[in-house]
Amino acid sequence: MNAVNERLLWPWWSQSAMDATSRLLEGGDLAAAGARHEQIEACEQLAAQQLAAGRAVMMVDCGTGALETGYAALGLERGGEVLVASHSFRATVTAMLPRGLVPVLCDADPDSGGIDLRDAARHVTARTVALVITHTWGRPVPLDAARALADRHHLALIEDCSHAHGTQWCGRPVGTTADVAIWSTGTTKMVTGGRGGLLSARDRQVWQRAMVLAQPKHRAQLVEDPALRALAATGVGHNRRAYPLAAVLAADHLRRLPHTLATKGERQTAVEALLHRHLPALTPLPAPAGRTAGALYKWHWRAGPSLPAIGDVVRALRAAGIRANAPARPLHEAPLFTDPDLGRALGLPRLPATDPGSYPGTGRLLQRLVEIDTRDMYDPLPEGDPDPYAAALVSAAKSLRTSTDRSVMV
Structure with missing residues (x-):
């Protein structure tokens, strides 16, 4: 066999992470149905430190689930148009469809691989409600220009950082400029628990909405807004709870x-x-x-x-x-x-x-x-x-x- 093929293929985890997953399996608490869960909160805190410059991070079931939750939490009007690159991972786009949002495909920048912000500006109409930037392959979209375009046209800004764990643009971590940012922690990403996603929001109200949408019942009842706390008792049809085993494994990758x-x-x-x-x-x-x-x-x-x-x-x-x-x-x-x-x-x-x-x-x-x-x-x-x-x-x-x-x- 060729020596390249003999190399160890990612992902793998430390022995301490493997031991922690064994203890979880022995304990039997895999549902994470309570208001607090030690392993999930530990992963969220590490993600806040390593990825989001201290901004609060919520772990959910997958990256696509984080995107769906983010689109919903922003309260974007059904039928609203969302600018997104034609060269993007499919879930960045398809996750908005159940919300009744209409993706408008824009050209890609041939140098960065991300959305061409000049072409995106040409697609803005009275129906445009959001701009999505994906840091494809770990190649960051210029954050200042994206934020300026969104602010100029009063658009929500979403960052998909699923290929860009730990990436910075001009000294600023990706994911900290947008109104909502997400990271996948699934498949073979640089941080993976096999399946999982992370979400961060700039506005506290958007964060609380995301909590109720993704974390019904016990955990979501920690939100401060009384109306949202009342909705948390039942949820509104979604259950995006993170899986504790995935949290342990993703936390191991965040540490390294x-x-x-x-x-x-x-x-x-x-x-x-x-x-x-x-x-x-x-x-x-x-x-x-x-x-x-x-x-x-x-x-x-x-x-x-x-x-x-x-x-x-x-x-x-x-x-x-x-x-x-x-x-x-x-x-x-x-x-x-x-x-x-x-x-x-x-x-x-x-x-x-x-x-x-x-x-x-x-x-x-x-x-x-x-x-x-x-x-x-x-x-x-x-x-x-x-x-x-x-x-x-x-x-x-x-x-x-x-x-x-x-x-x-x-």
Whole structure:
């Protein structure tokens, strides 16, 4: 097996976290139905310290649940339009649909990978109620410009930081500029409990609304607003309680987050130097503008014109043991948006028709782009060991030269 493939793949957890989950299982308290829960509150406090600059953080069942709760807690009017990037994770957009909100897809910035704020400004109408920014792949959207656009048009600002745990823009943590911010702690994120989500809100009333929407009965009855406290006795149809096992595991990753970010940064620098030496026709996307802390959740290399079709590039890298894929296609190509009436069968609002030619920045961003899964980059190389990416890139370069020579001969 190639040495790259032999690397330990994220996620993993410390022995102390594994022991804590065993104690929870032995105790049998997995419902977290009370007003307080030690492990969940500990995870929330760590998240406030590591991610949100001390702002209160609520843990819920998943990142999508955090988004749904955030949209609901903001009290956005049904039928209101929400500006969001065409190049974004699907849940950032689909989580607003049950609230009757209408996503308006905007172009992506080909340099940052996030929403093009100038294009977003062109989509503002009298019906626009919110702007969503996603720090895609850990590449931050400029926070000052996003806040200024939202304030200029009296829009709510939502930050999806699910790829950006520990990321800062110009010294400011992402998630602390928006009215509502969320982080996923699921799947293979840099902080994960297998499943979970975190939510923070700038306004205390929005926070209390989110608590009642997501945490019915015991915990939500801690809110101060009498009317919301009365609603908390029953809830309003949602149950987004966090899972204690996930809280223990995510807290373990929050404690090691500085080490994770430093390790990934060092590994990225080393591998990009090897890439430049052995396969310079693949060029990493430039470092995110304005990012002063953090690490990339996934890396992206652009294939130069001397290389064959992108599918051949991906296959050569994978054959050499590098965890490569083509990035996900943009939302404006998905059936939900190409057929505006498709969601009506589920009672969803009719979405605006999309014109593929309206997203040139998204096209430039994704053109001949290769996505590198970084799950083998969470621990440093043992001292003195050769970097397995060196041999893998040499092998991939040889394969690609052979493929290119064959295509020239044909």
